Amino acid sequence: SLDYLCEDTIAAISTPIGKGAIGIVRISGKDALTILRRLFRTKGGKEKLEFEDRKMYYGLVVDRFGEPIDEVLAVYMKAPKTFTGEDVVELHVHGGIVVVRKVLREVLACGARLAKPGEFTMRAFIHGKIDLVQAEAINQLIEATSELSAKVALEQLEGKLSKRIKELQTRLLELKAVIEAAVDFPDEEVEIIESHRIKEHLRGLIDELEKLIQTYREGRYIREGIKVAIVGRPNVGKSSLLNAILQEERAIVTEIPGTTRDVIEETVTFKGLPVRLLDTAGIRESADVVERIGIEKSLKSLKEADVVLFVLDGSEGLTEEDLKIASLLNRKDNVIAVINKADLALKLTCEQLKETLGVGRCVIISAKEGKGIDELASAMMELLLLEPESLLGGDEVLITSERHRELLERAKTSLEKALNSLNLGYESPEFLSMDIDDALKALGEIVGEVTTEDMFDIIFSRFCIGK
Numbered sequence: 069s070l071d072y073l074c075e076d077t078i079a080a081i082s083t084p085i086g087k088g089a090i091g092i093v094r095i096s097g098k099d100a101l102t103i104l105r106r107l108f109r110t111k112g113g114k115e116k117l118e119f120e121d122r123k124m125y126y127g128l129v130v131d132r133f134g135e136p137i138d139e140v141l142a143v144y145m146k147a148p149k150t151f152t153g154e155d156v157v158e159l160h161v162h163g164g165i166v167v168v169r170k171v172l173r174e175v176l177a178c179g180a181r182l183a184k185p186g187e188f189t190m191r192a193f194i195h196g197k198i199d200l201v202q203a204e205a206i207n208q209l210i211e212a213t214s215e216l217s218a219k220v221a222l223e224q225l226e227g228k229l230s231k232r233i234k235e236l237q238t239r240l241l242e243l244k245a246v247i248e249a250a251v252d253f254p255d256e257e258v259e260i261i262e263s264h265r266i267k268e269h270l271r272g273l274i275d276e277l278e279k280l281i282q283t284y285r286e287g288r289y290i291r292e293g294i295k296v297a298i299v300g301r302p303n304v305g306k307s308s309l310l311n312a313i314l315q316e317e318r319a320i321v322t323e324i325p326g327t328t329r330d331v332i333e334e335t336v337t338f339k340g341l342p343v344r345l346l347d348t349a350g351i352r353e354s355a356d357v358v359e360r361i362g363i364e365k366s367l368k369s370l371k372e373a374d375v376v377l378f379v380l381d382g383s384e385g386l387t388e389e390d391l392k393i394a395s396l397l398n399r400k401d402n403v404i405a406v407i408n409k410a411d412l413a414l415k416l417t418c419e420q421l422k423e424t425l426g427v428g429r430c431v432i433i434s435a436k437e438g439k440g441i442d443e444l445a446s447a448m449m450e451l452l453l454l455e456p457e458s459l460l461g462g463d464e465v466l467i468t469s470e471r472h473r474e475l476l477e478r479a480k481t482s483l484e485k486a487l488n489s490l491n492l493g494y495e496s497p498e499f500l501s502m503d504i505d506d507a508l509k510a511l512g513e514i515v516g517e518v519t520t521e522d523m524f525d526i527i528f529s530r531f532c533i534g535k
């Protein structure tokens with residue numbers, strides 16, 4: 069049991085740090101109620117010992133010397149029907165980071181320990197409130213930068229993926245039973261029929277696992293956004309294209325300053341696709357993105373990009389500089405040539421570009437008039453092998469985590485091993501059983517039935533404190 073990880077009482081500020089209408093200090097553990105009694109006073113300044121489960125009390129928080137810190141709404145939630153499965157207290161105080169911190173300090177002075185990142189969620193997992201997939205989904209939900217990634221995270225939180233894993237586990241257990249029963253039939257004929265059945269089961273399961281693994285590509289795009297780089301020489305219309313894309317969907321979800329001052333990423337929804345535009349600062353502020361952010365950085369963003377939009381000025385035809393940029397594109401399969409300024413007389417054709425630049429895809433647009441933007445979105449989906457319908461809310465279960473993908477691969481490999489030895493005629497049921505057990509173990513790790521401590525550290529250290 070992992071209960072030893074939950075012996076002390078933890079506390080943290082559970083709302084964003086900064087000015088806000090309210091700030092919440094959350095306490096979880098066996099001393100939560102004691103701490104509440106120590107800190108809480110009624111409006112009239114009296115101590116209060118009895119708190120009903122899940123009832124809001126209005127009053128004051130006082131420090132060790134009985135001095136009021138702030139007015140609060142306090143709620144006590146009795147174990148085990150709480151998020152963490154432990155006694156939980158929440159103090160809702162009047163925003164203002166100084167006050168919230170002061171309240172937290174008093175809570176810690178009363179014996180609570182500052183929670184580690186994700187520790188509340190970890191306790192919820194340890195007490196069986198949620199499985200590991202759901203715990204991870206909570207973090208994904210917090211970090212979601214698009215509606216779509218939030219939706220997928222929420223589905224996982226609601227147990228969609230966990231349910232699918234359970235189904236696979238059940239089928240594996242059934243298969244194991246069939247194999248073990250086969251030991252009891254030494255009869256040759258029966259054995260042949262059985263081995264046939266087992267192979268079929270195995271193939272079916274391998275297929276299912278593979279399908280699930282395949283969803284990771286799409287899942288990753290949804291979770292992280294599709295990384296798009298816009299390149300081209302000065303004045304071809306990169307900024308204009310960027311603006312056309314941004315105007316399509318005004319909802320700029322995040323604006324993340326990158327690791328350096330020059331690189332800014334913007335996440336937008338472009339025709340339902342969560343898109344991360346790389347190096348938009350460079351494109352916006354300078355005429356020549358290659359010069360300004362330096363060859364090295366552009367190469368880096370080119371290397372990282374899932375899609376490269378190579379913009380050309382259709383009214384001017386191909387220039388030396390275009391060719392120079394083309395030579396920087398180390399791979400061509402993720403490049404879409406974008407012939408811009410279609411509202412003017414064009415001196416470039418897609419055929420010409422496919423031939424001279426070796427790009428597979430080409431779209432003609434007018435960034436100025438907003439024409440061809442739909443076609444550009446379709447070309448991107450085609451390139452990424454994405455189905456717009458499935459992206460926009462199919463019923464499919466999606467894998468969005470590398471950890472899950474690896475474990476599914478491991479399960480699949482074990483089953484392939486079993487199938488191989490069956491095909492080769494080594495039919496020792498004991499060995500088959502062992503392979504099935506390996507697959508079961510891998511699936512168990514996904515939902516957290518099988519846990520190791522370092523796995524814990526890795527998963528929960530990604531959370532923010534207070535979750």
Ligand code: GDP
Pocket residue numbers: 300301302303304305306307308309351354355356408409410411412433434435436437
């Ligand atoms: P960048 O240097 O590649 O970012 O190019 P800009 O977006 O700054 O555009 C350079 C010039 O081309 C500006 O004067 C734009 O108004 C013009 N331009 C951009 N797109 C179009 C277009 O589709 N049609 C026409 N006619 N002009 C455009």
Ligand code: ZN
Pocket residue numbers: 306307308351352353354355
């Ligand atoms: Zn520009």
